[in-house]
Amino acid sequence: xxxxxxxxxxxxxxxxxxxxxxxxxxxxxxxxxxxxxxxxxxxxxxxxxxxxxxxxxxxxxxxxxxxxxxxxxxxxxxxxxxxxxxxxxxxxxxxxxxxxxxxxxxxxxxxxxxxxxxxxxxxxxxxxxxxxxxxxxxxxxxxxxxxxxxxxxxxxxxxxxxxxxxxxxxxxxxxxxxxxxxxxxxxxxxxxxxxxxxxxxxxxxxxxxxxxxxxxxxxxxxxxxxxxxxxxxxxxxxxxxxxxxxxxxxxxxxxxxxxxxxxxxxxxxxxxxxxxxxxxxxxxxxxxxxxxxxxxxxxxxxxxxxxxxxxxxxxxxxxxxxxxxxxxxxxxxxxxxxxxxxxxxxxxxxxxxxxxxxxxxxxxxxxxxxxxxxxxxxxxxxxxxxxxxxxxxxxxxxxxxxxxxxxxxxxxxxxxxxxx
Numbered sequence: 301x302x303x304x305x306x307x308x309x310x311x312x313x314x315x316x317x318x319x320x321x322x323x324x325x326x327x328x329x330x331x332x333x334x335x336x337x338x339x340x341x342x343x344x345x346x347x348x349x350x351x352x353x354x355x356x357x358x359x360x361x362x363x364x365x366x367x368x369x370x371x372x373x374x375x376x377x378x379x380x381x382x383x384x385x386x387x388x389x390x391x392x393x394x395x396x397x398x399x400x401x402x403x404x405x406x407x408x409x410x411x412x413x414x415x416x417x418x419x420x421x422x423x424x425x426x427x428x429x430x431x432x433x434x435x436x437x438x439x440x441x442x443x444x445x446x447x448x449x450x451x452x453x454x455x456x457x458x459x460x461x462x463x464x465x466x467x468x469x470x471x472x473x474x475x476x477x478x479x480x481x482x483x484x485x486x487x488x489x490x491x492x493x494x495x496x497x498x499x500x501x502x503x504x505x506x507x508x509x510x511x512x513x514x515x516x517x518x519x520x521x522x523x524x525x526x527x528x529x530x531x532x533x534x535x536x537x538x539x540x541x542x543x544x545x546x547x548x549x550x551x552x553x554x555x556x557x558x559x560x561x562x563x564x565x566x567x568x569x570x571x572x573x574x575x576x577x578x579x580x581x582x583x584x585x586x587x588x589x590x591x592x593x594x595x596x597x598x599x600x601x602x603x604x605x606x607x608x609x610x611x612x613x614x615x616x617x618x619x620x621x622x623x624x625x626x627x628x629x630x631x632x633x634x635x636x637x638x639x640x641x642x643x644x645x646x647x648x649x650x651x652x653x654x655x656x657x658x659x660x661x662x663x664x665x666x667x668x669x670x671x672x673x674x675x676x677x678x679x680x681x682x683x684x685x686x687x688x689x690x691x692x693x694x695x696x697x698x699x700x701x702x703x704x705x706x707x708x709x710x711x712x713x714x715x716x717x718x719x720x
Contacts, residue, residue, distance in 0.1 A: 336364060336621045336624040393615055394613070398612070403686045443612035449609035451597070454593075494572070495549035499559070513605040514605040516600075532601075541700055593665075
């Protein structure tokens with residue numbers, strides 16, 4: 301009997317203590333911790349693309365974290381990001397490009413992700429080459445891979461069939477085909493269809509690179525000296541500019557044509573060829589069906605070059621929620637979620653396990669992507685490459701296309717930018 305009474309007394313003491321602690325919490329007015337907010341900047345070429353389902357999925361799986369996403373226009377993206385970093389107010393996470401990395405590292409803006417990646421279970425499902433490509437020259441991993449694309453050439457199969465043409469394999473064949481496809485259909489003295497759509501506005505450096513970097517132009521030679529003003533480089537650039545200035549196989553709006561224009565011109569039939577990547581393939585297929593296909597870009601005088609397009613995410617040093625920010629970038633790089641992202645963006649997953657999940661309807665565009673892999677390249681890791689792409693290339697190229705400076709002066713302006 302005494303033993304039973306002792307046990308009952310002990311239980312009463314425990315319950316009394318628990319109730320007292322509960323009353324203490326209630327009296328103190330303590331509240332659950334507020335969710336951590338991760339500010340995320342992103343962009344898509346197509347502004348109608350939304351990532352809201354991914355945000356909802358992440359927040360459901362991570363109830364203590366809230367994602368506040370802001371879509372930033374590509375035309376002002378890099379400048380807005382650099383300005384925010386300089387002001388000490390960058391987002392916690394931002395989509396970034398590989399050629400931004402040298403300057404962002406120089407600004408000490410990026411948080412190294414190596415300690416996080418060492419514990420991340422998803423690391424092994426990201427292609428090894430993607431890790432190698434995105435690792436900075438100092439040996440640190442600042443970028444979390446997100447998606448990748450390789451540029452190829454679109455062509456209107458209906459126009460090629462009408463004229464009995466084949467997709468061009470060389471630079472000379474390309475020029476011949478582009479001239480034949482440029483036609484004055486209504487006989488008013490002005491072409492109604494142009495052979496090739498050049499992206500003369502920001503982002504068009506990839507079009508330029510396709511022809512200039514495959515025919516003798518180099519940013520730097522093996523000794524680190526400029527390779528932009530050699531006779532071969534100047535000749536290659538003149539050939540590119542002549543597509544618009546001399547041969548007139550590109551529309552009059554070329555100097556200001558951006559992504560929307562080059563895609564719209566292909567869909568409407570104003571142009572018969574252009575360059576882009578699988579990110580626009582669904583839109584092209586939906587609009588044109590079997591009237592559109594793709595192939596690798598033409599071979600230049602010294603081989604082939606096309607752009608390896610990349611998108612990564614970076615966590616910024618100024619962030620006060622770095623752990624939560626890494627959870628978000630890791631979530632987007634995990635196979636299941638990365639597949640959802642690619643369905644929205646139309647680009648290629650960075651995950652090995654997603655390799656067999658592409659849309660069968662877009663198989664011809666994926667084939668052009670795969671066929672272009674052996675000669676896909678990236679711009680040099682130089683601290684001035686971001687400014688070159690963002691401002692110098694579009695400004696100087698625009699002046700050249702308008703006849704304000706010569707193609708040689710254009711290349712000398714590029715060289716001066718890197719020398720300074």
